[in-house]
Amino acid sequence: MxxxxxxxxxxxxxxxxxxxxxxxxxxxxxxxxxxxxxxxxxxxxxxxxxxxxxxxxxxxxxxxxxxxxxxxxxxxxxxxxxxxxxxxxxxxxxxxxxxxxxxxxxxxxxxxxxxxxxxxxxxxxxxxxxxxxxxxxxxxxxxxxxxxxxxxxxxxxxxxxxxxxxxxxxxxxxxxxxxxxxxxxxxxxxxxxxxxxxxxxxxxxxxxxxxxxxxxxxxxxxxxxxxxxxxxxxxxxxxxxxxxxxxxxxxxxxGGKSAAIVLDDAELTAHTAQLFGACLVNNGQTCYISTRILAPRSRYDEVVDSVAGLARSLVVGDPLEKSTQIGPVVSRAQRDRIEDAIDGALAQGARLVAGGKRPAGLDRGWFVEPTVFADVDNSSVLAQEEIFGPVLAVIPYEDVDDAVRIANDSPYGLGGTVWSADAERALGVARRVQSGSVGINGYLIDPASPFGGVKxxxxxxxxxxxxxxxxxxxxxxxxx
The missing domain is CATH 3.40.605.10 (Aldehyde Dehydrogenase; Chain A, domain 1)
Structure with a gap:
């Protein structure tokens, strides 16, 4: 009607x-x-x-x-x-x-x-x-x-x-x-x-x-x-x-292009719901989400597999259905921009490990599969520009100082997350991130606290x- x-x-x-x-x-x-x-x-x-x-x-x-x-x-x-x-x-x-x-x-x-x-x-x-x-x-x-x-x-x-x-x-x-x-x-x-x-x-x-x-x-x-x-x-x-x-x-x-810093002691399997909320909520159409996932080289393949597994597990479908986790993006033009970004990442040498297409069985609607790229350079377009869709880039780092440097190597500074089994250690890293807000083992805006960005x-x-x-x-x- x-x-x-x-x-x-x-x-x-x-x-x-x-x-x-x-x-x-x-x-x-x-x-x-x-x-x-x-x-x-x-x-x-x-x-x-x-x-x-x-x-x-x-x-x-x-x-x-x-x-x-x-x-x-x-x-x-x-x-x-x-x-x-x-x-x-x-x-x-x-x-x-x-x-x-x-x-x-x-x-x-x-x-x-x-x-x-x-x-x-x-x-x-x-x-x-x-x-x-x-x-x-x-x-x-x-x-x-x-x-x-x-x-x-x-x-x-x-x-x-x-x-x-x-x-x-x-x-x-x-x-x-x-x-x-x-x-x-x-x-x-x-x-x-x-x-x-x-x-x-x-x-x-x-x-x-x-x-x-x-x-x-x-x-x-x-x-x-x-x-x-x-x-x-x-x-x-x-x-x-x-x-x-x-x-x-x-x-x-x-806008934002926030980073999720996964420390070497993080237990991502214990925070699957929180990772979804911090990185892919609302079909990736969220300004503060952590679409750059920074993983230590010592656990890089493990983190890539974990994030890709999360993306593949999500239910894509009608946004009015209770079971749906990823709905369509807002418009045909928005889907076109997301698909252009996926094509551009492939052309720049990023490795596609999940998604990257329109989901099978959904012939109508502006859907994009939850998509994950590995082997992403932080200087690439994928890592530097806001896509505003369900697309994640997993970027390797050497040590904590390198992770903080990569997180801060962005024109944006709105959100971000730090993932660790040690809350105090995560807090120390969060203090070094140039951003208006940072979540530890998840991200949830607090209405009683200031929200906004830098840069x-x-x-x-x-x-x-x-x-x-x-x-x-x-x-x-x-x-x-």
Whole structure:
């Protein structure tokens, strides 16, 4: 059944779009169109930003509500989202190929978790704190909401990554204009329904489905006070240039090519599920995953066999089936890019030890077998460029210093893992990795801790107290 929407969610109500252009949604499983939504125009973005500005500037509005009142509203929104958990997960999986078992942990659970986390934080942490002044007297340091936020969200974890931005922004008192990715727009309508049910004031949340041109228009809009973006490094650089020229605060969570350092005492057979989650989760369409696996030469063949065995064991199929571990990638273009990368790795001399083809028996859908290459040089394209698919490269190293050097020899620095039977030893190695986050014997994002990258993986941090601070600006009031 086709899911067709005819309106845009602007200013707290369903509005007629300014043009007739539409965004079709295509199933990565069947390759059929499963729905469509209006494509926002610059006029619609103008209306969304105006509604957000009006909501923020209202002297009695959202930004002026006391923390307890805002926290209550966030709790209501969390409950409204939880009541839509199953249709939300099904919508996301139907659009981007995410296995529903992953969607239940991410798209269904994380938004409500973050709303409640930040609701508790604004109740606990005072907006104003007095400091002793070195000049005598004291200073009142006040944290205020930054204003109207443009939140530009990717397709791989559309709801989770929306709420990496939306939850702290709302908690701070900001109003938000969300631009979802064109590949995943149907779930955004479920979010809008939840916003209405929760009774958030008109204009606090607005949604403008669109393509890159609409994202660029929103980033440059004079009514926007801050930009929060998750996506490719190339797009992030362009956004950073615009925000730099405008002196506009920006948070960028970008690409990655993280390394899994397997130490010589690691027990990979005891961590099969964790290895899958750290290296192949969501069909490899995850920014932080460890797609470079660094193995000691003394155990290289063993590690290669273990990783290849894992790849071959995974159930590939319909993302809506509970047993599926690897679904289709999001689009035909994405599959083409992954297959080009596989061909390029073979041409550069890498040894294919698992996968590398389209799975047998799945004639429709944008599937790629979980793929593993051995004998990979860290200077190769396969090791240096983000593929965003289920493709792993196993790279040999001589000793721990060499492993750390290889891990850090990357333009990126977002995630990473260290695998060892000795947690203290692994911790010592993790401290040396140039990355915004590192997991030990697995990788699982902690909503209470800062997340983000270094180098070409981005600017700023989301989640944790740092995530709230990103939507606040400080004011010093000097007292005598």
């Amino acid at each position: 086709l899911v067709e929407h005819v309106s845009l969610f602007l200013g707290g109500e369903w509005c007629r779009p300014a043009n007739r252009r539409r965004i079709p949604v295509v199933s990565p499983m069947t390759e059929d169109v499963i729905g469509s939504v209006p494509e926002a125009s610059p006029r619609d973005v103008d209306a969304a930003v105006a509604a957000a500005r009006s909501a923020f500037d209202d002297p009695q509005g959202w930004s002026s509500w006391d923390p307890a009142r805002r926290a209550d509203a966030l709790e209501l929104l969390a409950s409204a989202l939880e009541s839509r958990a199953k249709p939300m997960v099904d919508a996301v999986s139907s659009q981007n190929g995410m296995p529903v078992t992953i969607g239940r942990r991410s798209e269904a659970a994380i938004p409500a978790t973050l709303l409640r986390y930040y609701a508790a934080m604004i109740l606990r942490d005072p907006v104003e704190k007095e400091r002793e002044s070195l000049a005598g007297g004291s200073t009142l340091v006040r944290r205020e909401p930054i204003g109207v936020v443009a939140a530009i969200v990717p397709w791989n974890y559309p709801q989770s990554l929306t709420f990496f931005k939306l939850a702290p922004a709302l908690a701070a008192g900001c109003s938000v204009v969300i631009k979802p990715a064109p590949e995943t727009v149907l779930d955004a309508y479920l979010l809008a329904d939840a916003v209405i049910e929760a009774g958030l004031p008109p204009g606090v949340v607005n949604i403008v489905p669109g393509r890159r041109d609409i994202g660029a228009y929103l980033v440059e809009h004079p009514g926007v006070d801050k930009v929060a973006f998750t996506g490719s490094t190339g797009a992030g650089r362009r956004i950073a240039e615009v925000c730099g020229r405008l002196l506009r605060p920006v948070t960028l969570e970008l 070409a993986s981005g600017l700023g941090r989301e989640l944790g107290p740092e995530g709230l601070a990103a939507y606040q600006q400080t004011k010093s009031i000097y007292l005598r």
